[in-house]
Structure formats: structure tokens, C-alpha cells
Amino acid sequence: MHSHVIKPSALAVAIGLAVSQMAAADSNDPLELDTMTVYGETYRNTATKTALEPGETPQSISVLDQQALEMRDADSVASALRYAPGVNTELRGGAVGRLDLFSIRGFINYQNYYDGLQLLYNDWNLQPQIDLKAVEQVEVFRGPTSTLYGSMPPGGMVNLIGKQPSTESFNKIEVAGGSRNLAEASVESRGQLGDSSLSYSLVGLTRTRDGQAETSEEERHMIAPSVDWQVSEDTLINFNLYYQNDPAMGIYTTLPASGLFLPNPNGELPQDAFSGDANWNEFEKEVLLAGYKVNHNINDNWNFLQNFRYTDAEAFQTNTYGTGLAADGRTLSRQAYLTDETTTGFTVDNQFSGRFQTGSARHNILVGLDYLSLDSDVIYEDTAAPAIDLFDPDHYQITQDNITIENTALSSDFNIRKKQLGIYFQDQIELNRFVIIGGVRWDDFTGEEKGRQYGGTVDRKLDQDNVSTRAGVMYRGANGLSPYINYAESFEPQTGSDRNGNEFDPSTGDQWELGLKYQSQDQQTSANLAFYQITKDNVPTRDPNGGPYDQIQAGEVRSQGIELEARAQPIDSLLVTANYTLQDVEVTKDNTGLKGRTPVWVPEHLLSVWADYGFYDGPLNGLVAGIGARYIGEAEYNAATNEGKVPDTTLVDIALRYSLGRVSHTLRGTELGLSVNNLTDERYYSCFDSSNCWFGEERTVEASVSYRF
Template sequence: MKRSFLKPSILVLAASSQIAFANEVTELDELAVYGDTYRNTATKTSLRPEETPQSISVLDEQALEMRDADSVAAALRYSPGVNTELRGGAVGRLDLFSIRGFINYQNYYDGMQLLYNDWNLQPQIDLLAVEQVEVFRGPTSTLYGSMPPGGMINLISKEPTLGASNKIELATGSRNLKEASIESSGQLGDSDLSYSLVGLARSRDGQAETSEEERYMVAPSVDWQVSDDTLINFNLYYQKDPEMGIYTSLPASGLFLPNPNGELDTDAFSGDANWNQFDKEVLLAGYKINHNINNNWNFLQNFRYTDASAFQTNTYSDGLAADGRTLARQAYLTDEATTGFTIDNQISGRFQTGAAEHNLLVGFDYLSLDSDVIYEDTTGGSGAPSIDLFNPNYYQISSSTIDITDTLYSSDFNIEKKQLGVYLQDQIRIGRFVMIGGVRWDDFTGTEKGKQYGAPVDSKLDQDNVSTRAGIMYQAANGLSPYLNFAESFEPQTGRDRNGNEFDPSTGDQWELGVKYQTPDQRTTANLAFYQITKENVPTRDPQGGPYDKIQAGAVRSQGLELEALAQPLDNLLLTLSYTLQDVEITKDNSGLKGKTPVWVPEHLLSGWADYSFDQGVLDGLVAGIGARYIGEAEYDATTNSGHVPDVTLLDIALRYDLGNLAHTLKGAEIGLSVNNLTNERYYSCFDISNCWFGEERTLETSVSYSF
């Protein structure tokens, strides 16, 4: 299918479906009100991921608990196509990862974007409040608007249940971990109300010297079954992070490159204990309305309001001296506050036209973000004292020793973003064929006003885009389902060329050929995918202009292979395997980067996990898990590709034991043990040769829980 034919063909397909629907309606199986208002990430409908001709992985609550995942990065370690090792083990204040070679900061929570101001204030969702994690690989702009072409992560919240369930848990472990959590759900008496409540308190030392981590979270949710056809959900998520470790980096020299002074320890810190604050507070409040219009048509409205703030004091590297130990630094602070809201309206319906069964989706969504940012640093002022990395003094900086106001980079400005999207999608089943087509129009506006980097700024961005998607799958009787898809993405681009012309959005497109497999008993499933993504309109240097002039002449190509398999060869044994081979290259550029590979893109990723449940003998009640993950070499200098961050193989284990097998009085009690990076391997990630991070060192956690 040629690209030029995709947009009109999808529009004709959708129009013909509506015309046919006007002539013939066949009543299908009765729709149910979904108590969790859940919609599949890949289609925004209740259809199963297996019916979607595109790669998607679903990590359910059992997998998250068994691997003791407490962050988005930890949850994604065993997923194909995803690299979570970007900022190392000591940095946790941003959920940062790459999918199919493209960096992504934009997480989704229950299908709606977590509003991010592109600075330091990124709302995060603690994994305790998450029921499952869905990884949708490839362009997703047809349903979700602005998004990098590699894919997206959607976190599905824990929601109310009619059955009563309660759990309390205490945990301790490495780095002086102290954690307490509670989960409760059930029906409120004999009423039409059911609830879910999740709460957490956690503190521990950070991996880097002198750093600390602290978090408090509560997430209540209430379902109101207004009638047989209408459900309203009210939800709240509040999180307070008084301390969030570090954000500073280290030079590659002393990590994996030679240094005359030796190797740095994995807890090395280039910052200052007196100037390393990060205090973040996030409130999310929303509702969902799910209404069955009739047996075949459904309406869902999802709304969320965001109020968030973050204050930090920090340092950054300003160059390593020739002695290999003295690191020059600058100190800075940021003070950020964001308010905004998102709303998504969906009407979906099922109908029959001849032999074709349709699942039509029509929707529009809107988001609005308003963020104030203050930034100050010591550049052009008194500077910050340097640090000896091999004999550090972590207590050199205070507000009285540095001048951080009205310096060269002083900034105080406001950011506004607004995005309106209208989308249409039809999924058609004819016999064993499943086809999907979608189209979306987006209108994006953004403004920045105030003072930025010492100069006045008053810029406005107004861009619109049309994204399309088409795919086809054949579900054979032998369990094999080959598929082919094409999808597009877009990302707004700020800036102008030297003639004053605003940039166009950066766009991407993907071709993906794959096959899914499922045995009749569903004990074995697999997905093999080959893909190629091309991203265009990437800003690069203008050869006819000055050193800072840009034109949109850049392009990036990502191609690769992904394999994901899950098998249950025995009733007690569950195996998962994933492999990624990726080749990412800058194919167009005016800065000498053509032919280069970006950083944070290992060529190979391989992982496997095994769970075994013992059901007899002295080990009855024990569930044991072991995993191994291989992270291949990656570039540490995007401009030269002159060397690689070393590869590494990491081992993780997890054990859970039901104490009810020892005594009836202990029914509901469980103990757990998990160890990440069992052999305590040294490993690293780098943005460039001057900015690297250690991977997470060995961490051990033990827990005891009681469910009733």
C-alpha cells in the first residue's frame, strides 16, 4: 500500500462504514459496563491486544509483583524494544526510557497524558497504584496525538472491585529501606458504590553518597453504578517526594575509561549535600463516565486535572581537569509549578455490514498545560567550588557562598501548551481477517513568555497535523496470525529558520511486518516483529546561516527485530523471553552526524524470566523467580561514535512464600525476598563522555504482608 494512498483510503473506508451502517444494523452480543472503565491501549476499545496488527506487550499485576517492580523503569526491564538504562540507578526523578531507539518522556496514565512541562516537573505514578503496564510499540499519534515514533507506555490504575480485598505490607532492605503500604477495595455496604484505596510511605538512602529518597502516596478511587448502563468513577492520586536522590553525572574517565587515579566507586557523587534538594508534589483528580447508549454503542469520557510543583537545587559538570580528579561545577536552582487538565471523549460502536463486523471509534481529546519556571545558576556569577572526585568534600556550597541571582542564565518565564485532537478508527473483522484503519487531526499551540537565559522571550507555536494508521492481520486456524501495519507520528517543533519561517512538526512513519502466535490452550504466546521507522523534519544546522541557525533537514532511521514469547510448559512453570536487535542511524544532517548512531541505543537487548510454583513437599507455597537481562554496547559520543559503553549481563531473583502452609493461623500472611543485580555488576549509561551514570548496584528487599 503506497503512502499516498493511505489517507484517502482510510477516509473512504470510514465513510463507507457509516453509510453501510445507515442501511443495515445487526445486533451483536450485549455490551457490558466495564467496572474498571478499561480500554486497550492499542485501540482505545475493549478489543483484545491479540486482535491488533501492531506490537503491544501487557505486564499484569502478577508479573509486576513477582519482579518487585517499584518504578516504571523496573517494570520495563524485561520488555522488548525498551531500554530503561538511560540515567543509571541513582536517578529516579524522571521516568525516562527509549522505545525502538527514540527517547520518550511522555508517560500515559489510564489512557491520558501525564502533563510534562519539558523541564524537570514530570508527574510520576508509583507502581503500587498500577494494575498493569502496557507497552505500545511504534507510532501512536493516530490515537494519542503528539508522541515520539518509537511508542508509548500506558499505566493502568488499580480500580474498585465488588469483592472485598485488603492487604498491608512492610518492607526493609538495602540502603536502609523502610516501607509500609496498604491496599483495600470492595463494595460499600449494600450501596451502588465500590472503592479502591492504595497508600504508601517509603524512605531509603540514595545510591550516591549523602543522597536520600522519600515518598508518600495515596490513591483513592470510587465507582458509582448509577444504573445498569451507567458507571461513574471518581479518582484521586496524590504523591509527595521530599527527597529524590541525585541528578548529577560523572565523567566516563574513572568509570569505564582509564583514569590515572583509578576507578570511582558506584556510590560516587559529583554534587554537594547542601545543594542537592528535589521536592516534588503532584495532585491528579479526575472522573470517568462510562455509558452504554444501547446494546451496541458506548460512550466514555475521561477527565483529569493536574496540579504539580517541584523545587530543586543542584549542580552540573563544567569540565574535568587534566589531573583526572578535579571537576569544575556550576550550581543552579529551578522552581516550577504546573496546572492543567486533559479530557478524552470516545464513542464506540459495533455493527455488521454483510460479512464485515465493525468496531467503530470516534473521539476528540483536549489538553491544556500552564507552567511557570524559574531557573538560576552561577554562570557569569561567583561560580561554584570544584570537587575532587577521588577525595570529595560534599559540604562546600551554601546560599552564602555562591551568587545565583541575576546571572547569565537567569530565567523566569511561563509555558503554555494546548492540543486538540479529533480521531476516527474502524476495526473490521471479515472471517479470519482483521483490518484496522485510523486517521486523526491535531491542532497544537504553545507559547513561552518572560525572560529566558537572560533575554526576553515571547514566542508562539501553532502547528497542525494529520496522522494515519492502517493494518491487516490474518488469524489462521493453527494459531499463527501474520500482520502488516503502517503508522505515522508527529511531534511539534519549536523554533524558526533564519528567514523567520516557523518549523513544521517533526513526523515519523513506520512499516511493521510481524506474526503473533497463540496455542489453543493459550499456554504459549509469541510475537515476532520486523520494523522500520523513519523520522523526518529533524532540526539540524543551516549550512548557509550562522552557527546557531537551524533548518529542518535532518532524518533518523530505526530498524530492527523484536521477539517476545511467554510459555507455560508445566502447570507450575512460567517462562518469558524477549530479544531486540536494533539499528538506529542518522540518515540526514548538516552537522557531520550523518551515518552516526545516537546514544542510549544498544544494538542488542536480551532477557528471560522463569517463575516456578512449588505445590508439594517442604517447599509447598513457595514461588521462585529468576531473571537474566543482557544490555549490549551503546555509543557514548553521538558526534564521533568513537567508543562504546560496555555491555553487561544482570541477574535478578525473587521469592515469595505463603505462610499459611505452615499453620492455619497464618493464612493470608506472606513473606518475600527480591534481589536485583545479584552479582553486583558495575555498569553504566552515558549521554556523552562528560555525563555518565552508574547503573543500579545490588539491592535486596525483604517484605512481609497480610491479606484478608
């Protein structure tokens, strides 16, 4: 049986002050929490797909557990990752929440994982999201991961671990309100069903609020039930369901840099500025995920796990985009468009693992076969729309009478299909104080786009295969210092061909990483220092001997940097975490003038610090207070010239949790919460180019009350 165990630490002591049912209401002593098994037999470490602890893995991995997520009041993947090293979040600003997008080690990533399986994404607008209320833990695996997961950008991946059934009874009801008319209610329950071999987990959420941009709204409804069936001592079957309906998801439109951080003769735009139209700003997404896991212990040393999930999703949107800012600095010309998208598909991962010993070497063998299939239909329509005055906007201009959205020059109706088959092998060896990992994987990826696209026809097919390898070694020192080195490869399929009809090869990447991990004997202090260099090859660039749209694979991008992640508890009541990232990303080969340039969305420096302090006695007995600061360095907004920078910013967040059980025994289990993000209401931005920028999230305040029983 492989289980993930969170060891008792002073972190649990500090955060436990807010969980009143874990101690007597009149106790003033520091709380001591028992060792708690959070995951059962179907959990696997993201970095290895085994039970090897992250601290013993010769590669960088960060784990944000439930205590950290709750204390920081994270309500999205982006907000959860704000305090993780190597990750830049909110690339499309704080007003855009309809997709989870971030860069890891300088490479953009749309492909998230949920319980070890890829969330099927059609490369358009239909990206399934998992609400953080349904997530127990967030794991960030930095560096190439293709040896275990197949197609993936070389910077790394994020795996969201869902809340699991438990035989221990737990129930929680929470309501919250706050900025922008936030109204939220959630419920969480888990436990054993009577005296049966069934245990369950149920998470539900409903949330409405105004969007950050003027006239916009956000709404979400989610339910996630899961059942474990302990068929026998050696066999467990889990059935899980995730349903989410987002009737409204804010905005997706952009603003020009002029009026944000570049000079504009009309002054500055407000943080709620909106370049779209209230009559043409609809986005509704509905996602159903249904899956199962079968875990069977063949004997004491050999195990089989099958993880399967079916996806059925759809999204409809009406929207606008800007096509140019006039010389007056205020009039933005626009296009109106709509998309209607559906996706069905499934993904399955079969893992066969075994443990045996040869001499003094202990082996943990992993053999896997995974497969995914995606089938997506996309309708796209696009037409001219009335211009808007950004400094005196009329957000109610578009009607069916003044635009013709169907059968225009850009009309599209086409089908996307993807299939990926992967076979992988990994050997994890423990030899005295050494941990050695080696892996290899073969992938076969096929893709197809067929139908009517942008007024013409499209019939593209893609068939690419690739072999990825990985190797790493770590020495676990008796003094808690564990140096390591690793090499890993990635691959991403590339659609298209050169002007002679030669199909592109996959884009591949490789990484060398040298690191040092530290864990003190008393578990009070841990740290990870990593030096890395990633090179991504076969990047398509313009063909200098062809037409304006002809491409060849002449590009190369190099990312190198330093990451430091540390956690310390200097006294029982104080926990401090700190992260620093220095990244240098550069186009190293190109024939279009980009050589030597830095891509957008890549700040050179990222720094964050968070501290939690628990009060044990006095009038504040029962209070846990957290404060954090995060620095986001300057980033390019013109990838072609690197002639301008998106300004840097420093943001402050606070969170408070207060257990009313410390006031009165009758209120045991009741907790009050208050969080403020961007406390000083700093204006900050992200940009794809000077015409397409977004505001970061403005100051938001949320107050909550919860009851656990």
C-alpha cells in the same frame, strides 16, 4: 459493556501458590484460579481504545500484568520495563529516580500515560510520576501512536493502568525493608460500600531510603483513592484521585566516563560516587491528579466514554552540574543552579464507539475528541560553584556565603503554555478470520514561551497542525498463527524557526511493521515476532549557511529492527518469558557530519529471560521462585563521532514468595517476599556523552511481609 478479562492459565496456577487465601492451607494440589475480570467498563486497550485483545491487534503491544509486577518486585516504571522487548530503561542510571525516561525502538520518550490520559510534562524537571503500587498493569504500545494519542515520539508509548474499584472485597497490608536503609509500608483495599451502588479502591504508600549516591536520600508518600458509582445499569461514573509528595529524590548529577569505564590515572570511581554537594542537593515534588470517568451505554451497540483529569504539580530543586574535568583526572569544575516550577492543566478524552454489521463484516467504530491544556511557570538560576575532587570529595562546600545564585547572567523567569486539540476516527473490522484496523486523526497544537530567559527575553509562539493515519490487517489462523502488517504515522511539534523567520514544521514519522503472533490452543504458549522500520523526518539540524545557532529541518533518523517476545509453560509449575531486540538506529540525513551515526542510549542488542517456578509439595510447598537475566548491549556515548562505546552488561535478578498459610492455617493470608536486583553487583553505566554518565543500579536486597484478608 467492555471489560478486560484475564483468562485462566498455568501462569495463574504458578503464581497462585503464593496467594494462600485462594486455596485451603493444607492442599497440595496445583491451584486452579477462576476467570477474573480485572477491569470494568472504563478500561480500553491502549493500542486500539477498544476491547480488542492485544493478541488480536495488528501491531506490537506488551502487557505486564499485576502478577508479573509483583513477582519481579518492580517498584518503578523503569524496573517494570526491564523485561519488555524494544525498551531501554534507566537512561540516567540507577541513582536517578525523579523522572521516568526510556527509549522505545531507539527514540527517547518522556511522555507517559496514566489510564489513557497523558501525564502533563512541562519539558523541564516537573514530570508527574505514578508509583507502581498504584498500578495494576503496564502496557507498552510499540510504534507510532499519534493516530489515537496525538503528539508522541515514533518509537511508542507506555500506558500505566491504575488499580480500579471492585465489588469483591480485598485488603492487603505490607511492610518492607532492605538495602540502603529501606523502610516501606503500603496498604491496599477495595470492595463494595455496604449494599450501595458504590465500590472503591484505596492504595497508600510511604517509603524512605538512602540514595545510591553518597549523602543522598529518597522519600515518597502516596495515596490513590477511587470510587465507582453505578448510577444505573447503563451508566457508571468513576471519581479518582492521586496525590504524591516526594520530599527527597536522590540525585540528578552526572560523572565523567573517565573513572567509570574509561581509563583514569587515579583509578575507578566507586558506585556511590557523587559529584554534587549535600548542602545543594534538594528536590521536592508534589503532584495532585483529580479526575473522573463517565461511561454510558446508549444501547446494546453504542457507548460513550469521557475521561477527564486535572493536574496541579510543583517541584523545587537545588543542584549542580559539571563543566569540565581537569587534566589531573580528578578535579571537576561545577556550576550550581536551582529551579522552581509549577504546572496546572487538564486533559480530557471523549470516545463515542459503536458496533454494527454490514454483510459478514463486523465493525467497531470509534470517534474521539481529546484536548489538553498545560500552564507552567519556571524559575531558573545558575552560578559558579566550588570545584570538587571526585576521588577525595568534600560534599559540604556550598553555602549561601560562597555562591550568589540570583540575578546572574542565566537568570530566567518564564511561562510555558501548551494546548492540543485532536479529532480522531477509527474503524476496526472483523471479517471472517481477518482483523482490519484503519484510523485517521487531525491535531492542532499551540505552544507559547514568554518571559525572561537566560538573561534575555523570550516570546515564542507555536501553532502547528497535522494529520496522522494508521492501517493494519491481521489473519487469525486456525492453528494459532496470526500474521499481520501495519503502517502508522507519528508527529511531534517543533519549536523554533530558520534564520529567515520561517516557523518549523512538525517532525513526523512513519513505520512499516510485519509481524507474526502465536497463541497455542491450550493457552500455554504465546509469541510475537515483529520486523519494523521507522523513519523520522523534519529533524532540526545546523544551518550550514547561517550562524552557530541557526537551524534548518534537514535531518532524518531511521530505526529498523527485530523483536521477539515469547511466553511458555512447559510444565504446570514453570513459566518462562523471553524477549530479544535487535535494533539498528542511524542518522540518514544531516548536514553537520552526523549522517551514518547512531544516537546515544541505543544498544544494538537487548535480551532478557525470566522464569517462575512453583513448588507444590515437600518442604518448599508454598514457595514461588523467580530468576531473571537481562543483557544490555553496547551503546554509543559520542553521538558526533561514534568513536567509543558504553560497555555491555549482563544482570541477574531473583525473587522469592512464600505463603505461610501452607505452614499453618492460622497464618493464612500471610506471605514473605525476598528480591535481589543485580545479584552479582555488576558495574554498568549509561551516558549522554563522555562528560555526562551515570552508574546503573547497584545490588539491592528487599525483604517484605504482607497480609491479605
